[in-house]
Amino acid sequence: MPNRESQVNVSSLAVLSRANDIPDYIGSAAVAVTNKGLAVFHFEKWTLAQQAEHFQKFLDQPGRHDKYGLVSSCHMSSWGDIRTCMKGPNDNDGLWTSMYLASILGYPGRSFAKRTDFPPSPDWYPSPIYSNLQFKGDTSSDEIVGHEFVYPLVRDLLAENDNERQRAYILTFNITNHILTHDWYLMGENHTHTTWGIWNPILVNDNDFYQESRGLNSLQILAFLLQTYAYSGDERFLDGAYLLTESYQYDVNLINEKTIAVCDNSFSDDELAYLSYFTLVHACHSITSSSSLSPKQKQHARTLIDHLLEYMKVGLNLSHKYKQMEKSPFYNFIYCYVSGQVNQTRRLFKKHNLSSTKSSDFDCHSLSNDGIWYMQRWPLELIDWQQFNSDRLDIQINVPAECSSKPSSLQMLPPDERSSKKWNGNIYDLDDGSGFNEDDPAAFLLSYWGMRYFNLLE
Incomplete structure (x- = not known):
C-alpha cells in the first residue's frame, strides 16, 4: 500500500x-x-486530436517507452523522477508486438531481451536463432489474442505493399495453424502446452477449472479460425470451426462469455474478450466481402457466420450491460463495431439477414459521448501518482465488492481522479499508485483512433 x-x-x-x-x-x-x-x-x-498528438510525441520519445521496438512501461528508481526510468520486459508484451525467437513455428514468446540485460531466470530461454537474445516462455492466450487482433489490421490498413501484407498474413496463419495441428493447444518450449494456451474442448467444456473462461476461450478460437480462413481459403480452418460448434457447442458457449459473480470480475478477461469480438466480426466481414474466396466457399461459411453472430450478440449485450457503466472509449468503439452500428458492419448484418440493431442493443450515440467524456478527462501525465480516494466524503464504497484489501467505489471515478491504468486494470480501485511507474499512452491512442476511424467522434 x-x-x-x-x-x-x-x-x-x-x-x-x-x-x-x-x-x-x-x-x-x-x-x-x-x-x-x-x-x-x-x-x-485542447481538442482530442491535439491530445492524441501529445501522446504520440510522448510515445515517440527516445529512451522512454521503446525497448528493442517493444512498447515498455517505465519503472523509476526515484519517486516521480522520469530521469530514473528503467525499462524492462512484461509478460504481455506479446499483446502489442511479436517476436519469434523460440524456433517453434507459430509460437511467439511473451517478450524478449538481450542475454546480458539480467541474470538467468527459469522463465527465460536462450534463443536458438539469435545467440545474443533470450525469450520469455509459457506464452498465454493473452499474447495470442493480441497477435491475432493486430496482424489482420496491419494487413488491411497499414501494409504498404504486397510483401508487407504477405508477412502479416503468414504470421496469422502460422499461429492459428500451430493451434489447429496441436489439438487446440499452444505448444511451448518444453514440448507441452503452455499454462493458458488452451482451446481444447476436453478442458474448455469438461474441466471445472476452466469454467470461467469457457465462453472466452470459445470466442477466441472461433475468431482465430475464421480470420485465418478469410485470408487463406484453407478449408481446414472453416472445418475446424464447424467441428467446435457442431460437436462441442462452442457457439452456445458464446452466450455466457462473461461470468457475472461478486469477487470474480476479471478486467483482463474483458479486454481479451472485446479484442476477440472485434477479430471475429472483422473475420466475418472479410469472408463475405472477399474477392479471393469462391461463391461456394462463401456460401459454406455463411451458415456458420449467421449462427455465430446471433449467439455472439446475446453474450455481447450481456457483457456490455456492465462494461457500458465504465464509459470506456475502448470498449464502446468495439461494441459499436461488433453490434453492427457502424457503416462497415451494418452492411455485414444486413447481408446475412440479421437485424443490425435490436431493442437490447446499447445506443452508440450515447456510448460515443461517454467515450469522448472519458478521453477528455484522461490525464496528460501518466505517472501512477498515489491516490487515496477512500478518504473522500463524496465516495460510496462498494462493500459487497470488497474482495481484497483494496476498497472499491460504487461509481467509477473520472480517469483524472484515480491512478492511471490500462484497460485490463480495475477502474473501481480507490487507493492505488506508487509514483514509481509511468504507463505508456497506447490505451488512449488505440481508443482515439478506433473511435475516429469508425466516425464515432462526430
Whole structure:
C-alpha cells in the first residue's frame, strides 16, 4: 500500500486569471504552495486530436517507452523522477508486438531481451536463432489474442505493399495453424502446452477449472479460425470451426462469455474478450466481402457466420450491460463495431439477414459521448501518482465488492481522479499508485483512433 505520510499537503492555493472574455478556467493558472515546493497548473483548451498528438510525441520519445521496438512501461528508481526510468520486459508484451525467437513455428514468446540485460531466470530461454537474445516462455492466450487482433489490421490498413501484407498474413496463419495441428493447444518450449494456451474442448467444456473462461476461450478460437480462413481459403480452418460448434457447442458457449459473480470480475478477461469480438466480426466481414474466396466457399461459411453472430450478440449485450457503466472509449468503439452500428458492419448484418440493431442493443450515440467524456478527462501525465480516494466524503464504497484489501467505489471515478491504468486494470480501485511507474499512452491512442476511424467522434 502507498505510504500516506508521503502525501503532499497544500497550504495555499491561488488562481491567476488571464482574461475575462473567455471561460474562467481557460488561460488561467493555479499556483499551489505545498510542503514539497510550488506547483503550477495551467488550464488550456485542447481538442482530442491535439491530445492524441501529445501522446504520440510522448510515445515517440527516445529512451522512454521503446525497448528493442517493444512498447515498455517505465519503472523509476526515484519517486516521480522520469530521469530514473528503467525499462524492462512484461509478460504481455506479446499483446502489442511479436517476436519469434523460440524456433517453434507459430509460437511467439511473451517478450524478449538481450542475454546480458539480467541474470538467468527459469522463465527465460536462450534463443536458438539469435545467440545474443533470450525469450520469455509459457506464452498465454493473452499474447495470442493480441497477435491475432493486430496482424489482420496491419494487413488491411497499414501494409504498404504486397510483401508487407504477405508477412502479416503468414504470421496469422502460422499461429492459428500451430493451434489447429496441436489439438487446440499452444505448444511451448518444453514440448507441452503452455499454462493458458488452451482451446481444447476436453478442458474448455469438461474441466471445472476452466469454467470461467469457457465462453472466452470459445470466442477466441472461433475468431482465430475464421480470420485465418478469410485470408487463406484453407478449408481446414472453416472445418475446424464447424467441428467446435457442431460437436462441442462452442457457439452456445458464446452466450455466457462473461461470468457475472461478486469477487470474480476479471478486467483482463474483458479486454481479451472485446479484442476477440472485434477479430471475429472483422473475420466475418472479410469472408463475405472477399474477392479471393469462391461463391461456394462463401456460401459454406455463411451458415456458420449467421449462427455465430446471433449467439455472439446475446453474450455481447450481456457483457456490455456492465462494461457500458465504465464509459470506456475502448470498449464502446468495439461494441459499436461488433453490434453492427457502424457503416462497415451494418452492411455485414444486413447481408446475412440479421437485424443490425435490436431493442437490447446499447445506443452508440450515447456510448460515443461517454467515450469522448472519458478521453477528455484522461490525464496528460501518466505517472501512477498515489491516490487515496477512500478518504473522500463524496465516495460510496462498494462493500459487497470488497474482495481484497483494496476498497472499491460504487461509481467509477473520472480517469483524472484515480491512478492511471490500462484497460485490463480495475477502474473501481480507490487507493492505488506508487509514483514509481509511468504507463505508456497506447490505451488512449488505440481508443482515439478506433473511435475516429469508425466516425464515432462526430
